Amino acid sequence: MSRALLRSVLELRPAVPRPIASPRILPATQIRALQTQTPRQFNPTAQFVDPQPRPSQLPEQSTSSLSSSSQREPPKQKPNPPRVRLPTTPPEITPQKLDPSVKSLLPLLAAQPAHYITIHIHGRPYLVTEGDAVRLPFLMPDVQPGDVLRLNRASTLGSRDFTLKGSPWVDERLFECRAVVTGTEQEPVRVMIKKKRRCRRKKHVFSQHRYTTLTISEVKVVTEVPEDA
Amino acid sequence: MSWFRITLHRSAIGLPERTRGVLAALGLRRRSQVVFHPVSPQFAGMIMKVKELVRVEEVARPLSRAEVKAERTPERGFWLERRGTGGLEAGKEGEKVGEL
Numbered sequence: 001m002s003r004a005l006l007r008s009v010l011e012l013r014p015a016v017p018r019p020i021a022s023p024r025i026l027p028a029t030q031i032r033a034l035q036t037q038t039p040r041q042f043n044p045t046a047q048f049v050d051p052q053p054r055p056s057q058l059p060e061q062s063t064s065s066l067s068s069s070s071q072r073e074p075p076k077q078k079p080n081p082p083r084v085r086l087p088t089t090p091p092e093i094t095p096q097k098l099d100p101s102v103k104s105l106l107p108l109l110a111a112q113p114a115h116y117i118t119i120h121i122h123g124r125p126y127l128v129t130e131g132d133a134v135r136l137p138f139l140m141p142d143v144q145p146g147d148v149l150r151l152n153r154a155s156t157l158g159s160r161d162f163t164l165k166g167s168p169w170v171d172e173r174l175f176e177c178r179a180v181v182t183g184t185e186q187e188p189v190r191v192m193i194k195k196k197r198r199c200r201r202k203k204h205v206f207s208q209h210r211y212t213t214l215t216i217s218e219v220k221v222v223t224e225v226p227e228d229a
Numbered sequence: 230m231s232w233f234r235i236t237l238h239r240s241a242i243g244l245p246e247r248t249r250g251v252l253a254a255l256g257l258r259r260r261s262q263v264v265f266h267p268v269s270p271q272f273a274g275m276i277m278k279v280k281e282l283v284r285v286e287e288v289a290r291p292l293s294r295a296e297v298k299a300e301r302t303p304e305r306g307f308w309l310e311r312r313g314t315g316g317l318e319a320g321k322e323g324e325k326v327g328e329l
Contacts, residue, residue, distance in 0.1 A: 088310075122306060146312075153304055
């Protein structure tokens with residue numbers, strides 16, 4: 001935590017003194033306003049951390065930036081292979097017959113824009129619509145900001161007047177839902193105090209989790225249903 | 230050849246040593262653990278001894294540990310369609326790295 005905080009402070013430092021360094025131009029009231037405004041911009045609860053430097057590379061980067069600040073060398077980025085590789089191809093599906101009511105009512109659902117969808121990621125439901133930001137309750141491995149995920153498990157898909165309910169899932173061929181990875185969010189440090197009875201010793205255990213954030217970029221109802229369905 | 234799929238549904242805490250011995254012989258240690266045994270009079274008798282504690286199905290083949298775990302794991306629900314090369318955020322990150 002301290003390293004990330006120090007880094008953010010180091011990054012902030014050149015930006016903060018600028019308004020204070022030119023007191024002759026600005027009247028005192030404006031300076032005071034600026035001084036009071038600047039701390040407000042810092043949000044201590046939800047921080048955005050660059051996922052690029054992996055934990056193993058952090059010390060190397062900090063030393064290089066401190067020692068050779070005059071020589072502007074781009075830091076070497078070793079691709080650290082993640083343990084988990086996400087699949088980059090769609091999973092195989094066995095085409096199943098669609099209910100005739102679905103076929104007849106699907107154009108009506110598609111004609112009403114602004115669809116909502118209940119997507120399931122690792123079994124957890126998220127009721128979203130296009131443009132929503134989702135903070136996942138875990139740090140997704142093997143993704144970088146800008147990656148596009150295709151979400152293929154949904155239990156409901158609907159508009160203002162129609163809802164397509166899956167049993168348990170909506171057919172994958174009937175919708176297209178995409179999400180863009182926007183970054184990583186860090187929670188405030190949790191402190192857990194471990195204490196045994198009849199013993200004064202207290203142990204503070206710190207933990208700080210990181211979470212992947214997504215933005216739902218597309219929710220589309222597919223109207224061209226394949227003939228075999 | 231068919232197999233018994235035996236799941237320990239109720240705990241054996243507080244039960245006689247003989248009953249716990251039968252569960253140990255079946256290989257059941259904790260609740261909702263699943264074991265597979267071939268259908269035979271010996272195993273049928275053991276199941277009868279602990280019939281109040283277990284749930285039994287007859288299946289065609291035994292599943293491996295990984296397969297049993299995969300049954301319980303929910304589906305991932307997504308796949309990586311495109312790597313963010315030259316995307317909005319990725320471009321910004323690249324510029325930052327270059328400035329440093």
